[in-house]
Amino acid sequence: MTHPESPVQPARDQEIAQFRAILRSNDRGGYAVPSSRLYPFQWNWDAAINAVGWQTFDEDRAWQEVESLLAGQWDNGMVPSIVFHKPAQSYFPGPQEWGCDDRQPPTTSISQPPVLATMVRRMRARSVDPAVDARLAPIVARLVRWHRWWHRDRDPLHTGLVVTYHPWETGSDNSPAWDEPLKAVPPTARAYQRRDTGVVDGSMRPHKAEYDRFVYLVDFFRDCGFDARKIYDGSPFRIVDFALNAILLRADADLAVLCDDLGMRDEAGELRACHARSLAAIDSLWCDALGRHVSLDTRNGRRLEQHTHAAYLAWYANLFQRAGGTARSAALQGGLEDLLQSTRFGLASTHPRDPGFDPRRYWRGSVWPHINWLVAEGLSEQGLPVAARRLRDDTLALVRAAGPFEYFSPDSGEGLGGPDFSWTASIALILLAGSGSGVSQGAACA
Numbered sequence: 001m002t003h004p005e006s007p008v009q010p011a012r013d014q015e016i017a018q019f020r021a022i023l024r025s026n027d028r029g030g031y032a033v034p035s036s037r038l039y040p041f042q043w044n045w046d047a048a049i050n051a052v053g054w055q056t057f058d059e060d061r062a063w064q065e066v067e068s069l070l071a072g073q074w075d076n077g078m079v080p081s082i083v084f085h086k087p088a089q090s091y092f093p094g095p096q097e098w099g100c101d102d103r104q105p106p107t108t109s110i111s112q113p114p115v116l117a118t119m120v121r122r123m124r125a126r127s128v129d130p131a132v133d134a135r136l137a138p139i140v141a142r143l144v145r146w147h148r149w150w151h152r153d154r155d156p157l158h159t160g161l162v163v164t165y166h167p168w169e170t171g172s173d174n175s176p177a178w179d180e181p182l183k184a185v186p187p188t189a190r191a192y193q194r195r196d197t198g199v200v201d202g203s204m205r206p207h208k209a210e211y212d213r214f215v216y217l218v219d220f221f222r223d224c225g226f227d228a229r230k231i232y233d234g235s236p237f238r239i240v241d242f243a244l245n246a247i248l249l250r251a252d253a254d255l256a257v258l259c260d261d262l263g264m265r266d267e268a269g270e271l272r273a274c275h276a277r278s279l280a281a282i283d284s285l286w287c288d289a290l291g292r293h294v295s296l297d298t299r300n301g302r303r304l305e306q307h308t309h310a311a312y313l314a315w316y317a318n319l320f321q322r323a324g325g326t327a328r329s330a331a332l333q334g335g336l337e338d339l340l341q342s343t344r345f346g347l348a349s350t351h352p353r354d355p356g357f358d359p360r361r362y363w364r365g366s367v368w369p370h371i372n373w374l375v376a377e378g379l380s381e382q383g384l385p386v387a388a389r390r391l392r393d394d395t396l397a398l399v400r401a402a403g404p405f406e407y408f409s410p411d412s413g414e415g416l417g418g419p420d421f422s423w424t425a426s427i428a429l430i431l432l433a434g435s436g437s438g439v440s441q442g443a444a445c446a
């Protein structure tokens with residue numbers, strides 16, 4: 001702990017002030033945009049991370065971030081990937097392309113990795129508001145409806161694993177893991193105008209071939225009238241993303257505890273049943289030969305074996321609690337060590353040995369601060385503090401040297417993508433406030 005009069009303290013205070021100022025400048029009134037020109041709306045998992053960032057200095061504003069996101073929830077429970085609270089021209093595709101411009105507020109028709117319940121549990125544990133549970137009750141009720149939507153609409157055959165229909169829904173949009181399944185998606189035949197490459201250099205963004213397919217899928221969902229069964233049966237892209245399923249598993253356990261705490265016993269039981277089924281099912285994604293879990297293309301049963309950051313979320317999801325878990329955790333630690341040693345800064349989102357690796361192009365190799373933090377949280381919780389420390393230290397080193405960019409080159413440390421990025425500032429605030437989740441996984445999954 002730093003002594004109050006130590007010369008380090010003013011520098012730290014200055015840093016904290018800088019990161020707070022980024023959140024404040026990206027605040028559009030109850031929600032923060034990820035980066036003002038590149039992403040001028042509220043994104044789902046960004047909002048969850050930003051809420052934790054806000055809570056380091058403004059708890060009321062933190063809960064507003066959550067409430068604003070949940071205001072976009074659909075009647076079927078889905079919490080969309082983007083809530084278009086106010087119009088802005090600098091982003092494509094907007095609410096009209098999604099076919100959701102008549103909703104209030106307008107949204108997309110897909111979701112994003114459900115980290116929110118885990119973040120809300122953490123926020124409750126750190127709350128200084130004596131009336132927090134009154135504020136939480138409607139939030140938790142909405143979270144329960146969202147999780148039900150995942151298990152019902154995205155797992156209609158009750159396999160225990162949820163599917164996703166769009167790379168944007170995974171959050172790791174152009175990961176090499178999606179290259180193969182994306183080949184089954186026809187490129188759109190219609191003209192469209194990208195906006196992202198007008199804001200950041202095209203070498204840091206997905207290729208046109210990927211966007212042609214991203215747009216095809218957006219149109220396909222709209223043309224299906226957002227009918228859950230039609231989309232499940234007909235979507236040319238239908239994958240089980242290991243990262244998203246691991247995040248949901250963890251979030252189900254955390255939401256069950258929140259339900260217990262608020263006296264929602266039936267909901268807690270329902271979530272624990274989902275959790276138990278998913279925990280058994282996710283085992284099928286483990287690959288002994290690789291020593292890690294992989295994703296799955298459910299259209300053809302093929303495993304998506306690219307070495308990406310996703311596998312390292314297994315600790316965060318507490319997947320090694322069962323028989324044989326210790327050996328698997330050791331195998332995964334070997335993979336992590338190898339990935340960390342392969343670049344100057346960890347955690348590269350794709351291993352440099354993977355043919356799809358590109359250190360500057362978005363999810364094909366760059367380091368993402370929020371992924372580092374989630375992985376580090378899992379490592380700490382599972383008693384692996386050395387690797388956790390390495391990830392936290394690398395993250396702060398990158399942000400300090402290059403500034404709070406969207407992502408970073410794992411080789412040069414160059415800041416890439418959007419500048420003054422909200423969740424990067426949030427992660428820096430969280431790391432500077434001290435590590436540890438304040439959440440015990442053992443209690444969650446008991």
Ligand code: 2M8
Pocket residue numbers: 034039043044045046081168170171172173196
């Ligand atoms: C990126 O995704 C959006 C689409 O949702 C885009 O590229 O236009 C991803 O990095 C995603 O994970 C993130 O939530 C979003 C906003 O930061 O940007």
